[in-house]
Amino acid sequence: MASSKSKKFNITASFGEKSKLKKLDKKALELESKGWNVIDKVDGGSFKPSYVLAEKIEQPSSIEEKPNKKAGCLKALFMIIILSTVIAMCTGKSTTTEPTKIKAQTTQVSSIDKEINSLLSKGEQQAYYILSSRDISHATRSRYHTFIYSPSAKTNDQLLATAASVAKKVQVDNRVQYSSVVIFDAEEDGTPYLSVDFAPDRKGISGEEDTGSRFKIEWRNKLPE
Numbered sequence: 001m002a003s004s005k006s007k008k009f010n011i012t013a014s015f016g017e018k019s020k021l022k023k024l025d026k027k028a029l030e031l032e033s034k035g036w037n038v039i040d041k042v043d044g045g046s047f048k049p050s051y052v053l054a055e056k057i058e059q060p061s062s063i064e065e066k067p068n069k070k071a072g073c074l075k076a077l078f079m080i081i082i083l084s085t086v087i088a089m090c091t092g093k094s095t096t097t098e099p100t101k102i103k104a105q106t107t108q109v110s111s112i113d114k115e116i117n118s119l120l121s122k123g124e125q126q127a128y129y130i131l132s133s134r135d136i137s138h139a140t141r142s143r144y145h146t147f148i149y150s151p152s153a154k155t156n157d158q159l160l161a162t163a164a165s166v167a168k169k170v171q172v173d174n175r176v177q178y179s180s181v182v183i184f185d186a187e188e189d190g191t192p193y194l195s196v197d198f199a200p201d202r203k204g205i206s207g208e209e210d211t212g213s214r215f216k217i218e219w220r221n222k223l224p225e
Contacts, residue, residue: 122161148166
């Protein structure tokens with residue numbers, strides 16, 4: 001709260017009533033200019049002192065609130081703990097779920113896909129000639145059909161690997177959903193050995209149901225073992 005202090009400011013005696021009143025007025029104006037609140041101007045007459053009664057309102061000095069360093073440090077420490085916990089949770093989740101994903105992908109590989117992947121990794125595929133290749137896309141399914149001939153393919157594994165590698169290449173090069181390759185025993189008027197279908201989404205030529213395998217093999221004339 002504001003505190004009030006009143007004080008008397010005496011006026012030097014002078015002769016003449018008008019001179020005394022002027023001094024009272026002058027003193028009052030002087031005090032007001034200095035921030036005093038004039039309460040009264042008292043004329044003491046000839047025998048008593050004349051004075052100006054004034055008060056000065058003193059406002060309490062504002063106390064600057066210092067920042068609470070301790071509270072700030074505690075808040076920062078709390079945020080660090082929360083952040084560390086979140087990072088630990090995210091890291092833990094990543095490490096526990098990743099092996100599960102890899103396992104799920106491994107179990108989805110069919111026996112046919114495994115066989116062909118093994119032949120391709122061994123390099124059983126041979127050089128070949130493309131006899132014909134055409135787009136047979138229909139409705140919402142993009143498809144390609146290719147005839148090939150490989151004079152250097154002398155075993156059933158080589159025939160299968162060659163046809164499978166071409167089926168994958170045609171699918172990638174033409175950006176289609178399904179690719180089918182038939183490999184023949186001659187460049188002209190040949191007899192087909194086998195056909196290999198390849199669909200990365202495992203939905204075959206129709207695109208309707210999951211067949212469980214990316215490759216499909218149909219032997220027509222196998223070489224003698």
